[in-house]
Amino acid sequence: MKIQKTxxxxxSFLHMIAAASITVCMFTSCNGGLTEQSESDPAGTYRNYxxxxxxxxxxxxxxxxxxxCQWQAIRDSVFNHVRQDTxxxxxxxxxxxxxxxxxxLRLEFSRLALSRPRSYQELFLLKRxxxxxxxxxxxxxxxxxxxxxxxxxxxxxxxKGDRKQIISDYRTLLANxxxxxxxxTDDMTEFIGKEDAIFRAFLPYLCSIGDEDIxxxxxxxxxxxxxxxxxxxxxxxxxxxxxxxxxxxxxxxLILNTGTCINDIHNQKVQTKAQAYAYIWMxxxxxxxxxxxxxxMLSSKDQEQLERxxxxxxxxxxxxxxxxxxxxxxxxxxxxxxxxxYIHTL
Numbered sequence: 442m443k444i445q446k447t448x449x450x451x452x453s454f455l456h457m458i459a460a461a462s463i464t465v466c467m468f469t470s471c472n473g474g475l476t477e478q479s480e481s482d483p484a485g486t487y488r489n490y491x492x493x494x495x496x497x498x499x500x501x502x503x504x505x506x507x508x509x510c511q512w513q514a515i516r517d518s519v520f521n522h523v524r525q526d527t528x529x530x531x532x533x534x535x536x537x538x539x540x541x542x543x544x545x546l547r548l549e550f551s552r553l554a555l556s557r558p559r560s561y562q563e564l565f566l567l568k569r570x571x572x573x574x575x576x577x578x579x580x581x582x583x584x585x586x587x588x589x590x591x592x593x594x595x596x597x598x599x600x601k602g603d604r605k606q607i608i609s610d611y612r613t614l615l616a617n618x619x620x621x622x623x624x625x626t627d628d629m630t631e632f633i634g635k636e637d638a639i640f641r642a643f644l645p646y647l648c649s650i651g652d653e654d655i656x657x658x659x660x661x662x663x664x665x666x667x668x669x670x671x672x673x674x675x676x677x678x679x680x681x682x683x684x685x686x687x688x689x690x691x692x693x694x695l696i697l698n699t700g701t702c703i704n705d706i707h708n709q710k711v712q713t714k715a716q717a718y719a720y721i722w723m724x725x726x727x728x729x730x731x732x733x734x735x736x737x738m739l740s741s742k743d744q745e746q747l748e749r750x751x752x753x754x755x756x757x758x759x760x761x762x763x764x765x766x767x768x769x770x771x772x773x774x775x776x777x778x779x780x781x782x783y784i785h786t787l
Contacts, residue, residue: 483519484535487542490515494549499556502563506570508553512546513571513787547785554780558773561751564728564780565736571787572733583685584738590630591689592740597634600642607646608655611639615661623668625677632665633690640694644701648710650719688735695727696743699750706757717764724757728779 490512500508523536574580600607618632666687673683702723705711711720727747739747755772762770 483522484538484542487515487519487539487546491542491545491549494546494553497549497553500553501557502559502567505550505553506567509550509567509571509784509787512550516543516546516787547787550784550787551781554784555774555777557777559776559780561728561754561776561779562748564776564783565731565747565751567780568731568733568783569736572737574734574737580681580685580737583681584689587682587685587689588740591693594634594637594693597638600639602642604643604646604649607639607642608653608658611636611643611658612661614639615658615665618665618668619661623665623672623678624675625672626682629669629672629678629683629686632669633686636662636665637690637693641697644697647698647701648705648716651715685738689738691730692735692739692743695730696746696750698723699727700746703750703753703757706760711761711764714765717761721758721761724754729782 494508494512497508519539523539600610602610614632614635621628623629623632669678669683669687672678673680702720706720711717727750758772758775762772
């Protein structure tokens with residue numbers, strides 16, 4: 442009975458964290474092509490590849506990442522051919538067959554991701570390996586053009602005031618932005634700069650996050666970000682610029698927030714179960730919110746910071762588990778579970 446109870450606690454903890462991890466990831470696959478035989482029979486080629494993957498039992502991270510990249514290359518070629526053969530019932534049946542095989546490959550690669558213990562560092566590396574954004578010269582130029590703006594934010598003073606004043610000013614900034622709208626790059630950078638100063642001022646009060654309902658701030662922040670996308674649709678901001686500004690803003694906030702969470706836990710500011718649950722959700726966000734697009738925009742400094750976070754994460758979760766009294770929680774399985782979730786978005 443005791444063993445069953447412990448396993449129940451462990452299962453509940455892992456399911457809770459997995460629920461915090463489910464997200465829609467943007468993805469750009471590796472390049473590749475089919476042979477002449479597979480061009481004439483894409484479903485047969487895809488099915489044969491599935492049979493080969495099913496023979497794999499346990500793979501290293503290097504083998505897993507290489508096979509995933511190969512899968513994406515084959516997938517792209519298969520479905521490119523399927524799109525050319527969409528006439529009549531045959532085309533519809535071919536697509537359904539290939540989609541069914543694709544779902545089976547997701548399951549097989551999920552199995553392989555769980556075949557050995559994985560690490561948080563490997564999770565980040567996997568997403569970067571499966572990205573082709575580093576080959577997009579236009580995107581690279583846009584990122585390098587915008588990066589100095591975000592680097593300059595560290596030199597700006599944080600917003601002044603106590604916790605109550607900071608939250609009040611945060612709401613005022615969001616309300617004014619929604620009222621006036623965002624109609625160009627200057628409006629966008631002004632909003633991001635002011636919001637960043639207030640956000641950094643709020644971080645020292647993160648451990649008291651449950652003391653007041655600030656869901657309206659989250660909701661209105663999302664609306665303000667939509668204003669940037671609306672401006673891009675109206676061609677008031679270049680579309681790629683808008684996407685890069687938003688992605689780099691998200692990266693910066695996640696890194697700042699995660700660093701604060703880790704410091705708070707080290708400094709024993711997290712004491713209650715409610716705090717522990719909140720911090721678990723926040724600490725999971727870099728691993729689930731940063732897709733290949735976001736990771737491609739990180740500076741070398743940002744990547745080093747995320748590596749340090751990844752190294753510390755297992756011990757941090759152990760500390761939170763002790764607060765939650767969750768027993769034998771099988772935390773070593775969590776990075777593999779996160780890989781599994783990511784693979785199901787491919």
